[in-house]
Amino acid sequence: MPEFRPNPEQLVxxxxxxxxGLFEILFPFREYFGRIKHFGKNVVFALIxxxxxxxxxxxxxxxxxxWIEENxxxxxxxxxxxxxxxxLLASLLFDMWIYWWHRINHAIPFLWRFHQVHHNDTEMDMSTALRFHPGEIFLSSVVNVFAFAVLGIAIEYIVIYKLVFTINVLFHHSNVAIPERWDRWFRYILVSPNMHRVHHSNRSRETNSNYSSVLTIWDRLFGSYFEKAPxxxxxxxxxxxxxxxxxxPYLLKRPFASKGDSRMDSDSEEG
Ligand SMILES: [Zn+2]
Ligand SMILES: [Zn+2]
Structure with a gap:
């Protein structure tokens, strides 16, 4: 039985x-039932x-x-x-790559089959940040290898970036109520809960926006920034x-089912 010894990144x-999680209970954005069941299901994804x-x-x-280091x-x-x-440079470049990879996951039907599992959550709290189909995680791991090599990113910089990424991604998925004024200040630089809530909307115009994971500059720069009252x-x-x-079981089998291949053609008349 392997011993679980968390590294500093995991401890933080x-x-x-x-x-x-405590803030979600004390200051919830939305009241919802079945929090523990919802949380437990998404944690299973994290474990897999x-x-x-x-x-x-x-x-x-x-x-x-x-190989990158030696050569x-x-x-x-x-x-x-x-x-x-x-x-700073490595984090900037990798964050831009993550933006494009996320955007590609919405644009290519094969990739959307896996990514839609993250979007099909009808409740949203920080456990949604864990809800990714293992197929998407595998595909991301493979393409990231090429991104590391092309960008020439050493492992120590990825560890720093991953820490910031993890904290921000947990936070912007959370069910914490934040005054819009504060949220606006926050999202001048970093992806905020109100900004990412738009990305989890049931309307395709809104789902296909706000792809950034850490810095909001990428959505602003590449024309995918969108605001809506949460x-x-x-x-x-x-x-x-x-x-x-x-x-x-449905979510694990979801990428291999026939319906809902592409986000683009599901409700494109909305504009
Ligand atoms: Zn997405
Ligand atoms: Zn999300």
């Missing part, structure tokens, strides 16, 4: 997970996905980082700059709303 993430990422790390990621391949290895400048948003997918569409 666990502490924040508990803190955000931790095995997938662990295997991917052993199978590919660790070796590619060694000094990729864009960032062309420069000699101090550690913190490189950390109280007017219905979460989930219009074609996947019934109770039967929320069970764990």
């Amino acid at each position: 993430a666990i502490a924040l997970f508990v803190a955000i 996905n931790s095995v997938v990422t662990g295997l991917a790390a052993m199978g590919m990621n660790i070796w590619v980082f060694v 000094r391949v990729g864009l960032l290895n062309l420069f000699e700059v101090p550690f913190w400048v490189m950390a 109280s007017e948003i219905t979460f989930g997918l219009e074609y996947d709303r019934s109770k039967d569409c929320q069970t764990l």
